[in-house]
Amino acid sequence: MSRWTVVAEQESRDLWVGGRGPALVFGFSVLLSAMTYLAATNQAMNFLEQREAVNLIVQVGLAVGVLLTVVVSADAISGERERGTFEGLLLTPVSRRAIVVGKLAAASTIWLACLVVTLPYLWVLGRGVAGAVQAALLALTVGTLVATGLGGISLLISAVTNSNKTSLAWGLLLLLVLFAPTQLPALPKTGVGEVITRVNPIGSSLHYVSQILVSRRDWTHDLSYLASPIVIAVIVTGVLIAAGPRLVRLTAGPR
Amino acid sequence: MTTIEAIGLSKRYGARNALDGLTFAADQGEVIGLLGPNGAGKTTTIRLLTTILEPTGGTFTVAGIPGDQPDRIRQRIGVLPESAGYPARQTGGEYLRYAARLFGRSRHDARGVADRLLTDVGLSDRAGARISTYSRGMKQRLGIARALINDPAVVFLDEPTLGLDPAGQREILATIGEIGRGATVVLSTHTLTEVEQVCTSVLILDRGRLRAAGPIDKVVAGAGSLSAAFLNLTEEARHV
Amino acid sequence: MNLLNLLATVALADPTITMNQDDLTAVIGQTLTVESVVTGPAIAHLNVVSLDGVYVDLEDWSQDVTRTVPTEEATVDWEFQAVNPGRFAVYVVLIPQNGRLVAGPPVHVTVSRRETLDTGGALPVAIAVPALLGIATLTGTARRLLGLRSKV
Ligand SMILES: Nc1ncnc2c1ncn2[C@@H]1O[C@H](COP(=O)(O)OP(=O)(O)OP(=O)(O)O)[C@@H](O)[C@H]1O
Ligand SMILES: [Mg+2]
Numbered sequence: 211m212s213r214w215t216v217v218a219e220q221e222s223r224d225l226w227v228g229g230r231g232p233a234l235v236f237g238f239s240v241l242l243s244a245m246t247y248l249a250a251t252n253q254a255m256n257f258l259e260q261r262e263a264v265n266l267i268v269q270v271g272l273a274v275g276v277l278l279t280v281v282v283s284a285d286a287i288s289g290e291r292e293r294g295t296f297e298g299l300l301l302t303p304v305s306r307r308a309i310v311v312g313k314l315a316a317a318s319t320i321w322l323a324c325l326v327v328t329l330p331y332l333w334v335l336g337r338g339v340a341g342a343v344q345a346a347l348l349a350l351t352v353g354t355l356v357a358t359g360l361g362g363i364s365l366l367i368s369a370v371t372n373s374n375k376t377s378l379a380w381g382l383l384l385l386l387v388l389f390a391p392t393q394l395p396a397l398p399k400t401g402v403g404e405v406i407t408r409v410n411p412i413g414s415s416l417h418y419v420s421q422i423l424v425s426r427r428d429w430t431h432d433l434s435y436l437a438s439p440i441v442i443a444v445i446v447t448g449v450l451i452a453a454g455p456r457l458v459r460l461t462a463g464p465r
Numbered sequence: 466m467t468t469i470e471a472i473g474l475s476k477r478y479g480a481r482n483a484l485d486g487l488t489f490a491a492d493q494g495e496v497i498g499l500l501g502p503n504g505a506g507k508t509t510t511i512r513l514l515t516t517i518l519e520p521t522g523g524t525f526t527v528a529g530i531p532g533d534q535p536d537r538i539r540q541r542i543g544v545l546p547e548s549a550g551y552p553a554r555q556t557g558g559e560y561l562r563y564a565a566r567l568f569g570r571s572r573h574d575a576r577g578v579a580d581r582l583l584t585d586v587g588l589s590d591r592a593g594a595r596i597s598t599y600s601r602g603m604k605q606r607l608g609i610a611r612a613l614i615n616d617p618a619v620v621f622l623d624e625p626t627l628g629l630d631p632a633g634q635r636e637i638l639a640t641i642g643e644i645g646r647g648a649t650v651v652l653s654t655h656t657l658t659e660v661e662q663v664c665t666s667v668l669i670l671d672r673g674r675l676r677a678a679g680p681i682d683k684v685v686a687g688a689g690s691l692s693a694a695f696l697n698l699t700e701e702a703r704h705v
Numbered sequence: 706m707n708l709l710n711l712l713a714t715v716a717l718a719d720p721t722i723t724m725n726q727d728d729l730t731a732v733i734g735q736t737l738t739v740e741s742v743v744t745g746p747a748i749a750h751l752n753v754v755s756l757d758g759v760y761v762d763l764e765d766w767s768q769d770v771t772r773t774v775p776t777e778e779a780t781v782d783w784e785f786q787a788v789n790p791g792r793f794a795v796y797v798v799l800i801p802q803n804g805r806l807v808a809g810p811p812v813h814v815t816v817s818r819r820e821t822l823d824t825g826g827a828l829p830v831a832i833a834v835p836a837l838l839g840i841a842t843l844t845g846t847a848r849r850l851l852g853l854r855s856k857v
Binding site: 216220224301305 | 512515517518536537539540542544546548549550551552553554555559563564566567568569611
């Protein structure tokens with residue numbers, strides 16, 4: 211049994227048994243409930259199409275699920291440095307790479323939990339239109355891609371900072387910068403606006419999802435929009451595995 | 466048999482020499498007292514030998530393994546780090562089982578060794594309680610149990626008795642004496658009486674440089690007592 | 706008929722247009738694409754008419770309704786969004802440099818109203834999911850606290 215699974219298992223336990231995992235997911239479900247209720251009543255008044263409601267839940271689920279993944283990963287290394295438990299972990303024969311992989315795996319359990327919690331909402335809003343299954347598949351694939359990329363970036367930030375506050379602040383700032391443009395209604399669909407949407411992993415993912423769910427495009431139609439989340443997920447995983455041994459040290463900064 | 470060997474071991478932080486050309490050797494079964502004023506380089510020495518820091522100069526072997534194979538060294542050493550933190554939400558038992566599994570033991574073996582060590586350090590009745598409910602002395606004993614989880618050949622203890630009451634100190638020293646029967650122990654401390662009780666030899670550091678090394682009686686020599694020798698060696702340098 | 710005559714008829718031939726679909730159904734809000742095969746030279750223009758007599762604002766349906774068609778045969782895609790419910794005909798007219806307009810065959814599009822949700826189902830789910838998670842969180846915490854006390 212490889213040792214990264216031992217790290218992943220214990221870190222997941224710490225998160226879910228007596229940790230903050232259950233409380234975070236509870237908050238997540240309250241938010242989705244509020245959105246679902248609003249969407250359903252809005253729709254009864256005929257303002258919102260059913261597919262738009264499903265799309266809304268996928269978008270909120272993806273954005274907030276990724277946010278929680280970032281929050282959990284931001285703590286992974288800088289938090290242990292702060293609590294003084296990191297030296298103990300570094301003193302074991304587990305490789306630095308296995309530590310990074312184990313921690314990333316543990317952080318991704320919060321994303322998976324968010325995904326599972328999102329399913330009943332998609333089902334209830336998407337009943338009757340084929341959209342519910344499609345939405346669930348999109349959340350699984352596109353969402354997991356974004357969560358891996360941004361969760362990984364957050365873990366990298368955590369590795370190069372000594373305090374949790376700094377690490378969390380940078381992680382949240384990054385999310386804010388990526389998320390803000392998706393909320394601009396007037397972002398032009400061509401030229402600079404399109405480039406901004408395409409390079410932004412969150413913007414391009416949300417665009418891709420809504421093209422399929424609302425505009426009923428084929429899944430291949432705007433597939434090129436997934437380039438950014440895929441490239442980021444691959445690069446971040448690569449950097450974590452390649453640079454892991456150099457980043458996972460007792461203190462961040464120059465040696 | 467030599468279990469620790471350092472040759473010209475150095476660590477620089479920018480312009481500051483935290484450790485400057487440390488050379489010494491230790492044999493199996495020795496209990497070595499690592500002494501020196503604040504900032505002398507004791508923790509730096511331990512972190513270098515335990516592969517937590519990379520030296521800027523010099524070479525070393527621990528348990529017969531060269532310093533460029535850190536994973537293998539870590540498999541053979543046990544460490545109580547300076548001001549170690551403990552995961553508040555884990556129980557003492559959980560903490561030790563996790564450590565054992567990180568050293569490659571199966572779930573079943575991990576439970577066995579954790580239970581045995583908890584009994585050895587007198588924590589078996591609190592094994593199921595969260596570490597956040599432990600007193601400082603209990604945490605310190607848990608840390609020592611963790612340092613022994615892999616039956617190490619060399620044990621490093623960085624100020625293990627810091628903040629303990631006299632009874633707690635005595636217990637820890639007794640435990641160290643027992644460890645010393647099988648393994649080499651490096652004990653960093655400011656309490657000289659402790660060193661006199663359990664150590665076979667000492668290393669005295671001051672501002673990164675080795676001031677004296679050898680069996681206690683040799684280091685004390687004409688000075689009368691260990692504390693007099695210690696003050697002579699470290700103050701003399703200060704007045705230069 | 707000599708060669709010159711043949712060339713003249715080819716060069717002066719009227720533009721032609723065929724559509725690759727003739728019947729489509731859609732739900733309101735859906736984006737549709739129809740494909741046409743045209744030969745020019747001409748300017749092609751997309752048009753939408755309601756067969757039920759409701760008003761159609763072409764700008765709402767498509768932003769891109771005018772294209773230039775080259776001399777040789779080409780495929781032109783027309784993309785539009787079904788904005789109103791009802792029955793519609795979508796067709797393309799070719800306007801040559803001189804001569805008569807050429808209209809392509811109409812594509813019939815039936816747009817159905819939005820699917821409405823029964824709000825009834827949403828509320829139980831919106832209450833049940835957080836309630837279950839809340840109970841799980843609380844019992845987890847409680848069990849842990851009680852379990853630990855009894856062990857201490
Ligand atoms: N990360 C660091 N960056 C810069 N200087 C450092 C760093 N860590 C240690 N030092 C310096 O190295 C020197 C030796 O420190 P070290 O912690 O080894 O001392 P020590 O003997 O353990 O002291 P104490 O008895 O107070 O624990 C000190 O001057 C310290 O300021
Ligand atoms: Mg120290």
